[in-house]
Amino acid sequence: MKRNRKVKILATLGPASQDEAMIRKLHEAGADLFRINMSHASHDVMRTLIGRIRNVEAACGRPIGILADLQGPKLRVGKFANTTVELKPGQTFTLDNKDEPGDETRVFLPHPEILEAVKAGDRLLIDDGKLHLRADKADGKSIVCTVIAGTRISDRKGVSLPDTILATGVLTDKDRADLDAVLATNEVDWVALSFIQRPEDLAEVRKIARGRVGLMSKIEKPQAIERIDEIIELSDALMVARGDLGVEMPLEAVPGLQKQLIRACRKAGKPVVVATQMLESMISAPVPTRAEVSDVATAVFEGADAIMLSAESASGQYPVEAVSTMASIARTVEREPHYPGIIYAQRPQPEATGADAISLAARQIAETLKLTAIVCYTSSGTTGLRASRERPEVPILALSPVIQTARRLSVVWGLHCVVSEEPTDLDDMVNRACRIVVSEEFGKPGDRLIISAGVPLGTPGATNMLRIAYIGPDGLSGV
Numbered sequence: 095m096k097r098n099r100k101v102k103i104l105a106t107l108g109p110a111s112q113d114e115a116m117i118r119k120l121h122e123a124g125a126d127l128f129r130i131n132m133s134h135a136s137h138d139v140m141r142t143l144i145g146r147i148r149n150v151e152a153a154c155g156r157p158i159g160i161l162a163d164l165q166g167p168k169l170r171v172g173k174f175a176n177t178t179v180e181l182k183p184g185q186t187f188t189l190d191n192k193d194e195p196g197d198e199t200r201v202f203l204p205h206p207e208i209l210e211a212v213k214a215g216d217r218l219l220i221d222d223g224k225l226h227l228r229a230d231k232a233d234g235k236s237i238v239c240t241v242i243a244g245t246r247i248s249d250r251k252g253v254s255l256p257d258t259i260l261a262t263g264v265l266t267d268k269d270r271a272d273l274d275a276v277l278a279t280n281e282v283d284w285v286a287l288s289f290i291q292r293p294e295d296l297a298e299v300r301k302i303a304r305g306r307v308g309l310m311s312k313i314e315k316p317q318a319i320e321r322i323d324e325i326i327e328l329s330d331a332l333m334v335a336r337g338d339l340g341v342e343m344p345l346e347a348v349p350g351l352q353k354q355l356i357r358a359c360r361k362a363g364k365p366v367v368v369a370t371q372m373l374e375s376m377i378s379a380p381v382p383t384r385a386e387v388s389d390v391a392t393a394v395f396e397g398a399d400a401i402m403l404s405a406e407s408a409s410g411q412y413p414v415e416a417v418s419t420m421a422s423i424a425r426t427v428e429r430e431p432h433y434p435g436i437i438y439a440q441r442p443q444p445e446a447t448g449a450d451a452i453s454l455a456a457r458q459i460a461e462t463l464k465l466t467a468i469v470c471y472t473s474s475g476t477t478g479l480r481a482s483r484e485r486p487e488v489p490i491l492a493l494s495p496v497i498q499t500a501r502r503l504s505v506v507w508g509l510h511c512v513v514s515e516e517p518t519d520l521d522d523m524v525n526r527a528c529r530i531v532v533s534e535e536f537g538k539p540g541d542r543l544i545i546s547a548g549v550p551l552g553t554p555g556a557t558n559m560l561r562i563a564y565i566g567p568d569g570l571s572g573v
Contacts (some may be wrong), residue, residue, distance in 0.1 A: 095122070095156050096535050099424045100485075100508040101393075102126040102400040104161065104367055105417055107143055108134065108408025114146040119414050120407060121150055124421030127159030127283070127504045129402065137275040144281045157497060157511050159283045159504035161310065162276045164269045166288025167262070169253040171220065172202030178248040181241050187227060189218070190236035201247065203237070207262045208255065210234050216258050220244070221251040223341045256316050256342035264288065264295045273299070277306055283502045286310040286333055291317040293324040300328070308502050310367070313355060314338035322355065326362050331505065333402070337370040349392075356396045361442040363483040365505050368393040369402035373420060377410035387423055394427040395436050397485055399507040437485045444484075449557040453480040456546050456560055460488045465562070466537040467491055469527040471517070471547040475499045477557045481546065482506045489536050493527070510534065517551055520561075528565040528572030539569045 105125035111117065117128070128147055130140050144160060151158040175195035181187060189203040196202060203209060209232070212218070218227040218239060225244030229237050264287055265273070276282045287299055290311045299309060308330035311318070314337070318325055326332060334355050340348045352368060359366035372390050373382045393401050401424070406416040427433060444450035460468050469491045472478040478492035478499075485507065493514040494500045500511040512530055517523035527545050531537040545561045563572035 095154055096510070097124070097126070099421065099428055101398060101424045101428070102505055102507065103417060103420055103424070104129055104400045104402040104505065106131055106402070106404050106408040110409050110411070111407050111413045112143060114149055116413065117146050118150045118153065120417050121154060121158065123414050123417040125417050126400070127161060129161045129163055131163050131408070132272045133163070133165040137272070140275065141279060144279055148281060157500035157504055157513060159501045160281065161284040161286055162272070162282045163286040164272055164288055165266070166264055166269065167266050169205055169208060169255070170250045171247070171253060172196060172204055173249040174201065178246060181225070181245055181247060183241050183243060185241050186238060187241055188236055188238050203253070207260050208253065208258070209237060211258050211260050212237050212255070213258070217256055219254040219256065219341060220247055223254065254338070254342050259291055259317050263298055264290060265298055273302060277303065280306070282307055283498065284308045284310050284331065284505065286312055288312050289315055290325060291315055292321055293328050296325070296328045314342070316343050319351065322358060326358055326364055329364060331365040331367065332359050333367040333369050335369055352393070353396055356398050357440060360397055360440065360483065363479050365399040365507070367400040367402050367505065368398045370404060372401055373403065373406050373416050376406045376412050376416040376419065380412050380415050382419060390420060390423045391427045394424050395433065397437050397440055397507065400505050434487055441485060442483070449476065449480045452546055452557050452560060453484050456481065456544050457484040457486040459560070459562070460486055460544050463542065465544050466541040467531050467543045469493060469531060469543055469545045471523065473499065475503050477546060477548070478503045478509050479506060480557065482508050491531060491534065491536065493530060510536070523547060523551065524561060524563045524572040525570070528563060529570050532565060532569040537565055539565050539567050541565050
């Protein structure tokens with residue numbers, strides 16, 4: 095199944111898209127990997143969805159990635175005696191540790207870590223920012239606030255803390271149980287971590303995962319932006335989670351942050367996913383708004399590795415149409431005359447490593463000689479990531495003997511992943527590359543391609559060789 099686009103599509107599964115026939119339709123419409131939201135999926139549901147995805151993978155013959163998105167800490171106020179209370183800007187309102195129904199003056203906050211961490215002057219945003227409080231006094235037992243904006247608060251509304259760093263890590267007891275269940279399947283390729291604040295938040299997860307899954311940090315807090323280079327270094331990928339990011343930071347700052355994060359990830363050679371509200375109106379409409387089309391197009395022009403659908407594919411009325419619309423937008427943008435120039439202008443300088451130098455040379459040779467494809471042999475996935483980092487105009491085929499590697503690389507820009515046995519020698523390497531390029535419909539007899547690999551063959555991370563080859567007349571071998 096050849097995709098005529100470089101950017102990948104991540105589709106969330108849910109009530110509207112959980113049966114196997116629908117998952118197959120979404121994959122055929124353009125979904126390259128699937129997200130399971132652990133906020134809503136039980137362990138049994140997760141295992142069922144994984145089984146259905148793997149059935150579709152076997153039927154279609156293409157590696158499909160699976161992302162499990164951990165819920166993260168959900169911070170909420172307690173309940174009120176009358177469910178809802180009305181407030182006025184300028185009045186005093188207190189959050190405290192008294193487990194009693196709230197009223198117009200106070201409410202229970204069942205999170206001692208917040209009571210201990212908030213300082214005078216910190217902002218507290220309730221119900222996705224609809225209520226804005228400023229802390230005036232905090233003593234570890236209560237937070238006395240002034241209402242800055244908003245007029246209403248009700249039971250169990252969420253609390254966001256844009257100015258406060260909590261001492262606790264990002265993994266809750268639920269997340270640890272979910273992570274154990276995810277790892278036990280040996281079938282999940284990525285785990286997304288919610289509400290990352292600092293590099294240390296990744297340490298516990300990495301210790302538990304031990305390399306069995308890729309770690310994708312969701313950037314949705316201003317504290318993460320302040321230490322983004324360290325977080326990128328410790329992450330395997332990033333997600334620009336624009337929903338919560340837009341709650342805790344000014345909305346007008348989010349587009350600039352999106353560009354900043356995409357470019358930082360491209361520089362580091364780490365995949366980056368743009369998420370939240372990309373085609374939001376397609377939850378209930380068969381076509382998107384013009385603004386949404388522009389939003390998706392912007393992410394593609396920026397060179398994001400993947401773009402994500404949330405409720406559009408999980409619970410919307412038009413999940414297949416949402417995926418096919420997103421794929422159509424991406425294909426059209428990538429054919430725009432200005433697209434190569436924009437991607438080229440944003441291309442980062444190669445790092446001073448052999449793998450980066452080889453990947454740079456492969457792109458330059460392929461584009462100069464108008465070759466039909468770049469073929470990279472990759473066991474660990476590193477060679478594929480470096481090839482993608484260059485954002486070449488020609489297709490990249492990533493051949494791996496490890497199906498887990500191929501699945502994990504399904505989120506990476508421009509990579510057409512194929513599971514293939516490790517070549518036995520250099521001749522087999524060339525013949526295998528040419529044969530796969532033809533069978534996957536990226537080339538024909540007489541075309542030229544360039545191959546990057548590591549010698550000795552099968553050595554992870556040892557990319558040190560380039561080879562230009564002609565596809566033979568039979569399409570089964572190369573010279």
